[in-house]
Amino acid sequence: YEDLEIKEIKIQPLNDNSKNVENNIKKNYHVDILSAANWEEEILSDNNFIDEAMPTPIRDEELESKMIKDSDIFKQIILKEQELGMTIKDPAQSMMDNLKDVQRVNLPICSLEHEIIEAVRGNPVVLICGSTGCGKSTQVPRMLIENGFLKYGKMVITQPRRLAATTLAVRVAEEMKVNIGAEIGYQVRFDCKSEIDSTLVRFVTDGILLNEMMSNVLLPNYGVIIIDEAHERKLGTDILIGLLSRIVRIRAKIFEKQSRENSNCLNECTFPLRLILMSATMETSSFLDNKKLFPSIPPMISIDVPRFPVNVYYSKETPDDYLAEAEEKISKIHLRLPPGDILVFVTGKKEVLELCKMLNNRLKYIKDNKPINDQEINKEEAFDLDKINIDDNISSHDNSNISDNESDNEDNSDVNLKKIKLLYEGNTYVILPLFSKLPLDYQQKVFNKDINKRTIIVSTNLAETSLTIEGLKYIVDCGFEKNKYRDQETGLENFKIEWITKSSADQRKGRVGRTSVGYCYRLYTPAVFGKFEIHKSPEIMRVPLTYTFLQLKKIGITKIKQFPYPKSPLEESIDLSLNELKQIGCINYDVDGNENITKLGEVLAYIPLEPRYAKILLDSYQRGILAYGIILAVVLSSEELLEFPEHERGSRESKTENIKRFEQFRNQDSDLLTEINVFLLYLS
8 A cells, every 4th residue: 555646635626825825834833734744733732632531620811811812813903904004805795795785584693693793703612502493504604794704714614414504505695696606605425516716605514524624624715614503413513623623723823923924914814713603402511611622611692582382292102103103193184283384203214205105195095185274273172183083084995905016116115216206295285205315306395395285294303403494383203213323342333213302302393383383293201201311412422433533533633532522432432443443554553652544544534435445445446346346335334225115014924025035135144245135136
């Protein structure tokens, strides 16, 4: 691997402006932007990285006041402009001209615009906490644009999911009266509508920004970075917060020194960075009380949202089969309750597709569907669905009378979209699935609904946060979610279906109640709800960290255990991931015990796969057998490769038939070879 030419691997070329910034920083601070080999030394010199095992130091009031003095930076810039008789050009001026006659959206957050702008001007880090529907995801970027923050660098907003990044970018572009992909754009995996030079505001996923930091750790082109949905505590979000908490301080020092050395020309300076953390139900203790992250407590702005009441109904008994119970509840809502869309939460793709088919098979046999009006409803009885009898409205046909051929054709769980039915439509309803691996154009259908029909959206926890879907009135919550875990002893990954937390239950309930009274039907008892955990453990505590650590190594972090995590992962998990990187050949240890990245590690860091799978691709390429390496990587990295359509709900005969079909390609000696046989048959 020593013969590999690492320098040829680039994510994207730097433009002329960023090259000047890079040379400036190298000259003044001896920081190598591309390799980021020395930037941590400057951080460590200030004792900013503190091992969790060490006692928390006594707070230094003088140091904190010096850091908060950064609040005067923008005032200094304005005074300097007046003194020199110059004005820093605002690249967003053309957008501002388009908005002169546009009425501002009336959302709760708009009343706090002055407080938000003053907080961002006066503090390097700001927390904004507002419940669903307050408008923070769309209006905060707009406020910053209108108040001239793009003069000091571009703006990037991160989202934990692709759908949220794309829809928010389109929404903000529409409000700002610009074309998507021009001044405002987005970039997610496999889809990009932005230009390196002309796009001023970008909505991206966490991984996209981490990849940019591998090329340019200080992100000098950006003046404002917004981390949205921080409460979800996704792995990428936590890593970004840890990195940016240090970069904010370094950028402030760079500007302070450059402004002294180049006192007559502000345009040549790297302006300070502003970091904004936004969330709906933020666990603030992880940020406010964590001195490893923020030595001085950042201000928090809370936004109260006036809402319509949401009536919550629990089941009398927790059902064994929550999909069948969800089907029953949704049928009753569709038959008896007033117009309004329905959002249903289940655990994964397989359950989403199965419930969509079950609902369609039931609702298409309804003889007469005439929901009663609000005035005709007895509020205490009609909305308590346990008291509604719908048997008279259902035809004698039910799911058991559907032929096996029809069932098999409709419930093919293959990833080929031609073999999956992704939309069911009747005379009075439309059923839409929603899960993360659904292509974006199909996900967008939940926002473009037929107002003359009731829309039933069957979703994973993708719809729990980040998305605001208009027209929702009813929520059906199964109470479960699927989480990914890694066995610390074997290193194997698996998925577990578990109860959600109370905060997740509140988030699901909060999907309704924005424009009218909402109704939430929970398919579990109050006693079960009382046993829920308050918050879910961060993803960093549950998932493999091998690829994340390799990215940190590429960025330049030499001591993984001293990294300022919002919550540090288990030491066994850290050791397991580092040992795996060492076995693969991505890192080695020096005499001081530091983990240093190898040339192989630098190559594998650019491949968006677990390092062990990426090395399979690299080895097979060098041996001239890349096709076989791709097959191995696909099979090993896929989740739930084998799925049986009727395994859980089918008759004994259908299970027997599945076993017979399975034996055709089963290898008695190896599960891996069995899966390869399946994949090869799929390709053929």
